[in-house]
Amino acid sequence: MCNLPCVSCCVIFFIIQNFAFAKQDGESIYIQGVGRIRGFTTTSPNGVLISNFLGIPYGKPPKRFSPITDPTGDMVDFDASNQHPCFQTPSEFVPSDNMTEDCVTLSVYKPRTTDGFLPVLVKIHGGSFKRWTASVFNGDRLIDNHPMVVVSVNYRIGILGFLTLDFDEAPGNLGLLDQLTALEWIKSYIHHFRGDPNNITLYGESAGSASVAYLADSSLTKDRGLFHRVIQSSGDNCAGWTINLRALEQSKAFAINVGCDYETNLDIVNCLRGLTIETILAGYNDSSFYTAPSIQNNPLVNDAYRIVPKHPLDNDPEQTRSRVPLLIGGNRNDGTFLLSRYVEAVLKPNNHHLNVTYLRNIFLQTLLNSSHFGINDTPIGMVESIIASFLKEHRMGVNLTVMGQAVSDIYSTFYFKAPALHKAKSHALLGLKTYLYSYEYESSTHVFYEDLGGIPEILPGVTHADELNYIFKFKDLSEEEKLFSERLINTIYRFMVHGDPGAPDDKEDLNQGPWTPVTNETFGYTIINFTMRAGSHYGQTFHTV
Template sequence: MWSGLVVCLWLCLGVLGEGREGRLVNTHQGPVKGYKEPGDSVFVFHGIPYATAPTGDYKFQAPLPPPRWFDVLEAVNSSIICPQGILGDITFEGLVQQENCLVASVYVPDTDQKRLPVLVYVHGGGYQIGYANLFSPINLARSKKVVVVTFNYRLGIHGFLCLGTDRAPGNAGMKDQVAALEWVKRYISSYGGNPDDVTIAGYSAGSSAVDLLMISPATKGLFHKVIPESGSNMASWSVQVDPLEQAKSFAKLKGVENVDDVYALEEFYTSASYDVLISYPFWDKTEFSFGFSPCVERKTEDAFLTESPYTILKNGKYKKVPMLYGFADMEGLIRIDKFEAWKDKMNANFSAFIPLDLQFENDNERDAVIQKVKEFYFDNKPVSEETVLGYVDIMSDLLFVYSTLRAVNLHVNAGHDKIFLYEYNYVDNSTPIIPQSKEVRGADHCAQTVAVLDGASMYSDDESNISEEFKDVKKVMREIWINFITTGSPVPEGSSLPAWPPVGAGGAPHMSLGRTLQLRGALAEKQVRFWDSIYAKHYREPQPPPAPPARHSEL
């Protein structure tokens, strides 16, 4: 029986040989022992199986239940990650890619308080890369006000192949996330958390993911507040517009000829090696997509998403929980590494940089839109060092800004009155100048996440080398996040921070999060009006894969 009731919670206060204090937690899943570093105030439990990844012919299906055990699980293995490709200078030193990678980490403050609010963080990486502890939430747990959970989920083709067949229905990675939330619901009380007060948060693709979790019927009762950081379920990269065509395209690259036979496609993907499946070149795609991502599924019993986010938000058929929703002011800097390679491509063939979720009746329609875009972002000048800020702006708007504000508008029209909108714009003197601009700095993609979290691998939780001003900003940002997690408002009654009302009609107000907090009006009005006029005419709504024909054995 998956009751998840607490059996007992007791402390093992004996000091280990390494000088770390341990805590033993007994649950119906089995006994688990975590540790805290000397002088720290947080017990950390790594490598706890929250589900089991299916294998072989079934590796694209929903996860299986987690294991149980009788002996104590020494929860110290933080090296397990899901199979994934490599991006840039990211390395996997000290990490182990393995098929059964569905493990969680739990950060528990050393406090006598029970049933603390729970924060579940979903990692980012474009749905292609990343792992549970790419960033660390330990400083949030050090507040002694929250228990924090991070976890792995299947990525890329492994997590998001969507053929619409029994073996590859789609959204395996999102079903992993649902399984993680179900694990939290069953077991987090054993670690001192309150399963009836759960906030889900995520950065980048994790932001898109929690935005999708919010509108999925599969997550009913599993969370109560949402914090999407730089990513919306309405982004063109969040949901595959045509998942079957995406699957065909990659198979063709690998030499598959009969891609129109969905069962031949299924055979290719189920039999392909992991090295083949992680070789997808997602970072080079120009059409504001990363390829294999969540999809709209065919209507089956265990589907995660059977309608597009646009339809769900427009109809208002989702539970409207409090949201802390926003992005950084220069999100498009995530693509500045491609500027030198892409500027000439944009000048030669701008149509390659049109989002996949736009469609046109003919070339004349498409060319008319391209001309408008060039006028709006580049003043009809070539894409060059002179217009690099226009390049950053269009990358910001089409990857993150417009989709978030479009979603906010749909939420408000559907009666959602608990969304707290922000733009994070803090930069200090250590922030790199955009090389082509000579003088401009901006808050890069997920800069607010860097302010709130720490990093086991990308950033250090040792803050001794950052400026005093940034330390103050991080302190305020963590206060805002913890306020929201514990009360449902970033600035609850009695706070010394400036009053922050929810966003309303017209997209106002929003809070500017920088050196100071300033409540302002509508956010990015000009860009929203511009893209609204285009999407109103040319939006291509994501669709599920078609129903596959009967297998030969079924005829």
């Protein structure tokens, strides 16, 4: 997370981000059994009136560490003008003001005037399962380009979202279960906002993308019609970083550290519920708890809560995979922020980043053996083969910056690109429409790089989350960037409507031709750039230098 010199800077940015256009009197929507929801209206740069409904509860606030069990209920007259973030470490994009534990809410954005029902885009935010918030991702830029309904979902994150005690009162994976409950709410009520309940696209980036993958690969969602398309950007549930194999052990260690050292799980969770939120968060920040979904293989846990009953790699796609079109890929240099974090945490404290001999002869072996990769030299030569394949002549680089892009390719491949290819192959084998992409548009600014932990010594390239500024409004765009944004959003819209990102439409200036789907024998992809073009095999994206 970034460390800003003053919290007020964060607050100002947050206010500008969420209220870029003056609020006007908004729509009021009545939903029987839910209540009346009063929104407000903003005007987009292109003059589109957009109705905003922020912070709508999709369930009654649940008990701490337990799933949502009660529907929203009648809200009588709900003022949908604010959405509060879940508790997390404050950052540039999520300042400390108004954080809450009762954060199972969603926001809906729609054109004020619509003819008929519109396709729905449901955004699951990323943030390593422990930060960011739904209100950062509003629908202005999307709706400004195409008529659609955008829903941005909050869910419990951090220790509040992923602690597990392996029984019904604390079954784990609450963040994913919250997302599932939100999808059920959307399916039931989105038609009141002129959204088509039979054309819902589920979209996530980074940890949000991994969340989407978990949802789309679960018996709890299969054949229920909760969504009809899936977009995964830079994240998948088959990647090792998206699962915590020691969650129960770490959860109990956390409980002991905050003073809840009891014999039974019920006593532990009751103790945790009695603590202040400040104590919970302080204990979490001081713990070694790895925030990610966990395997729920205890048959004593209710099946309705077991959204990850086994390791994702052990799933049988025939039994678990939702039969919907899939658009999946990542950014050319997704791994640069991860390499930055390793350099900052491991190399800099010992000045290894300045030691050329260490960088050439020890750094990479140590990195590949570390918990970041866990690659052992079995068979002998495995580690050296990976280094030689990715580094080539850059292995003898004179400094970390020269070596950086090649080393970051290792992160990009193992964390993002190889899992995407694996998922695309398994999806195509089911006979489902599957499309791979590599996002390669070079940004003039990298909105999230510093917040993600990026450092100047590692050049960002087309880094993680760069595409988000062209889909959601964070910073103003140049004229060229505006045109690229229109093309990117048009691609998303075509996939939402047709299940094909290259489907013909009436916007010939934005439509850059057909996309070749993945098959069980071919693994072509599309390079997303100012001018899009086809690539022959997605494996080509593993090496960028």
